[in-house]
Amino acid sequence: MQLIEHADSPRVIRLHERDNVVVIVNDQGVPAGTELPGALVTLEHVPQSHKVNLVDIPQGGEVIRYGQVIGYALQPIPRGTWVREDLLRMPTAPALDSLPMSDAVPEALPALEGFTFEGYRNADGTVGTRNILGITTTVQCVTGVLDHAVKRIRDELLPKYPHVDDVVALTHSYGCGVAITAADAYIPIRTVRNLARNPNLGGEALVISLGCEKLQAGQVMHEDDASVDLSEPWLYRLQDSSHGFTEMIEQIMELAEVRLKKLDARRRETVPASELILGMQCGGSDAFSGITANPALGYASDLLLRAGATVMFSEVTEVRDAIYLLTSRAETPAVAEALVREMDWYDRYLAKGEADRSANTTPGNKKGGLSNIVEKSLGSIVKSGNSAINAVVGPGERAQRKGLIFCATPASDFVCGTLQLAAGMNLHVFTTGRGTPYGLAMAPVVKVSTRTELARRWPDLIDIDAGRIATGRATIEELGWELFHYYLDVASGKQQTWAERHKLHNDIVLFNPAPVT
Template sequence: MLSDLEAPPRPVGDAPRTIRVHPDDNVAIVVNAFGLPAGTVFPDGLTLTEFVPQGHKVALVDVKRGGHVVRYGEVVGIALRDIARGSWVEESCVETPVAPALDALEKCTRVPAALPPLDGYTFEGFRNPDGSVGTKNILAISTSVQCVTGTLDVAIRRIKQELLPRYPNVDDVIGLTHAYGCGVAINAPEAVIPIRTLQSLAQNPNFGGEVMVVGLGCEKLVSERLVPGRQGTEEDPANVVRLQDERHEGFGSMIDSIMAMAEARLQVLNRRTRETCPASDLVVGLQCGGSDAFSGVTANPALGFAADLLVRCGATVLFSEVTEVRDAIHLLTPRAATPEVADALIREMAWYDDYLEKGGADRRANPSPGNKRGGLNNIVEKALGSVAKSGTSAIAGVLAPGERVRERGLIFAATPASDFVCGTLQLASGITLQVFSTGRGTPYGLAQAPVIKVATRSELARRWSDLIDLDAGRVATGEATIEEMGWELFRLILDVASGCKQPWSDRWGLYNDLTLFNPAPIT
C-alpha cells in the first residue's frame, strides 16, 4: 500500500476529479493520473483522509462494518471494517459478495424495445460463396495435431517467400496451429469443445471457404474431421496433406505437397476483391483485457454504444467471458429476447460454475493482480464493468464454446476470460473484426482478424501511442461523451473492416497464438 509520502506530486492545474457512476453509489473513483494525496478537498467538501491512487475508490459516506459498498448501483463489496468518508476503499476493506443464484433470475422481464434502424452504412468486404463477408482475404491452413506444426511453419515461410507475391489480392497465409489432436481423450464428452472450435475456425469468413488441413496420419483427431462436410477420405484426401502417406519421399516431398495444395487455393482467393457490403454483414467481437476501474466507465460503455449502433444496422455483435459476466447475470437474463435465450445464458453460467468447482477454483480467482492495481477489488466490480460492452440491445442468442454464430443481433458467446482463449473461440464463432478494450495495457493482436484496441485511460493511450487505436480516456476527463466515443468507434470499425485503416497490431504484424479451450482429459 502506498503511503502519503509516496504519492507523486500532482501537476499544477490538475483539479481533483472523481467519477461516480450511479446516484446510489457510495464510492467514486479518482480520475487524476497520479492519484490524490491526503487533504485533497473536492468542490462538494469531500476531503481525502489518505492517498488514493488513480482509478481506486474513495468512500463518499461512512460505511459501517458489514455495510454495502455500492458501485454501478450494485453491491460490489461487504465492508470488513468501518470505512470513513474520504478514505481509500482498497481490497482489504471489502469481502466479495455472493454470486446471484441461477435458479431465481428474472427472465425476459425487461426486454429492450428495438432501437430505430440505421440504414445506409456500408463497408468494403470480401463476399464469400455462402453469403458471409470477410474483412481480410487470408489462406488459413489448419492442423489436425500439434506434431505437424514445425513442418507447417517451414512450408508457410516458403509459401510467403515464393508463392504469395504472385497473388497480390491475398493478404496473408497463416497456420491454425494448436496443442491438440493426440494424447487426448478424443471421445470424452467435453472433447466436443476443442474439436468443434477447430472445425469452426476453418470456416471463418476471412478465409474465403478455402479449407486446407495438414495432418500426420496416426493422430486421434483424423484430418477429415476438420473439413466441412467431411469431404475427402483416406484414399482421396481432397483438402488434406497427410505427412505419413507413403507417397512422400522425405521432408522435401511433404513441403512440396503443402505448397502445391496451398497454391491451388491461393489462385481461388486471389480472385476475391472488395465490394461494397451493408454494415449488416459485419460480425464483430468485443473483448477486454488488462482491465481497470475505468473500463466500466469509459471504454466499455463506448463499446456498448457502438454495439447498439451495429445492431441497429442489422449486424452481429458478440460479447463473451463467462467469469466476467457471471456476477452481472441478473442484469442480462431480463434482457434476453426469449425464455430460451435466458435459459441458455443460465446454462452456460451453470456449466462454468461446475467446471471451476471440479478444478478446485471459483470465480474469485479472477481478477488478476494487475486488475487490482488498476482499482478493481474483486470479480463483482470487474463483471459489472465488463458487461457494459453489451450496450442496451436485447440479447438475441447464446453460443456454447466454439459454436458458429447463427442469429444476427447481440449474441453472448460463452468463453473463458483468458484473452487468447476468448479470441480463439470468438474467431471460431465467426467474428471478422474484434474490438479490444484495455486499461493496464496488453500488446494483443490476431492474425486472423483485425483488432481495434481501445484505451480506458488517456495516460495509457499517450504512453502506448503506437499500440492503442482509440483513446476512450477522454470520457473520464470530460473531453468527450460516451455517445461521441461510440460513434467514433463505430466509424473506425467500418474503416478498418474496409481496409482503409490498419489497426496498430496489423501495422506491426503483432499476433498472438491461438489457444484452444480443452476441458476434456489428456490421456
C-alpha cells in the same frame, strides 16, 4: 455518469446516484489531505482509478458502485478512505434458480440504413473483412513443418498474389494424447472445425495432418459443408511422404498455390453493415474499463445492431456476477435459460478444479482499481450496450443468426479470441486499461484504451483513446459513433489497426475441458 471536474483540481467520477464511492481520475492519483468535491478530504494517498468512499461505512455496510453492491466492509471505513480489496468481503454469486427472466426486454431501436463496408463475399453467404489463406492442423506434431512451409509461402508465393492479405497457420496443441471421446471433447473439436470456416478465410482452408492422431481430418472438414471448398485437394498427411521433409514442404506449397490463385481472383465489393460480425473483449482491465471504453463499445454495439449487424460479447466469469442484468434483457425465456445453462456449466467446471469465479481477477486488475470480480463484472457487461440479447452460442459453436449474441467463453484473452473466431467473428475490438500487445492473425483487432495515459505511452499500439471520456474531452455517444465508423473503415481495409501493421498476434488457444491422456 457524473464527472466532477474543475480546472487544475482533483477529479472524480461517480457513476450512479446510489454509489457511495467515487473513482479518482487524475493520472498520478491524489495525496492525503486532498479536498475533493463535496468537502470530501482524502485520509491517505489514493492512486488513479481507485475508489474513495463518500460516507462513513460501518462494518458489514454495503459498498456501492454502478448502483450495485460490490462488497461489504470488513471493518468500519471512515469517509475519505482508499477503498481497497482488503477492506471488503465479496458478495456471493447470484443464485441461478431465481433470476429475472426476460422481464425487461428493451424495445428495438430505429433501424440505421445506408451504412456499408467493402468486404469479400463468400460462397456460403458470409462476408470476410480480410482475404487470408488459412492452413489448419489436426495435431500439434505438424506445427514445425507447417511453420517452415508458411515462411516459404510468404516469401516465395504471396508476392505473386497481391490480392491475398496473408497466409495463417491455425496451429494448436490438440489432436493426440487426448480423450477424444470424453464428454467435453466436442468443444475443442468443433472449435478447430469452425476456425477453418471463419469468413476471413474465404472457404479455402487447407488441412495438414500427421496421419495417426486421434483427431482425424474428416472431423475437421465435412464433405457436406458449404463453408469450405473441397472441390480441390484440401488435405496433406505428412506420414504419406516418401521423400521426407523436403517433399512435405513442396507438397504443402503446391496445395497452397492452388488456393492462393483462387483467393487472388477475389475483390472487395460494397456490402451492407449488417454483414459485420464483431467480437468484443476486455483484457488488462481496470476501474476505467466500465467508465470509458466499455460504455463506448456498448453505444457502438447498439449502433451496429440497428444497422443489422452481429455483435458478440463473452467471458463467462466476467458476466457471472451481473447475470441478473442480462437474463432480464434476454429476447425470450429460451435465451435467458441458455444464459443460465452456460453459467451453471462453468460454475461446475470451476468447482471441478477447486476454484471459483474469484480466481478471475488478476494482480493488474487490482492495481487498476478493481477490488473483486463483482466490480469487474459490472464494468465488463457494459460492452453489451442496451439492446435485447438475441442468442447464446456455446464454446466453439458457430453463430447461426444476427443480433446481440453472448458467446460463452473463458475470460482468458487468447481462448476468448479463438472461440470468437470459431463463432464467425470477422472483426475484433479489445479494450484495455493496463495495456497488452494482444492481436489475432485471422481478424483485425481494434485496440481501445480506457485511459489517456496509456494511449500516450503506447501511441503505436492503441487505436482509439476512450480515456477522453473521463477527462470530459469526448462523450460516450461521440466515442460510440467514432468506433462505429472506424469499424467500417477497418472492415473495408481503408484502415489498418496497429496490431495489423506490426503483425502482432497471439497463438490460437483451444478450450479443452476434457482429460488429456
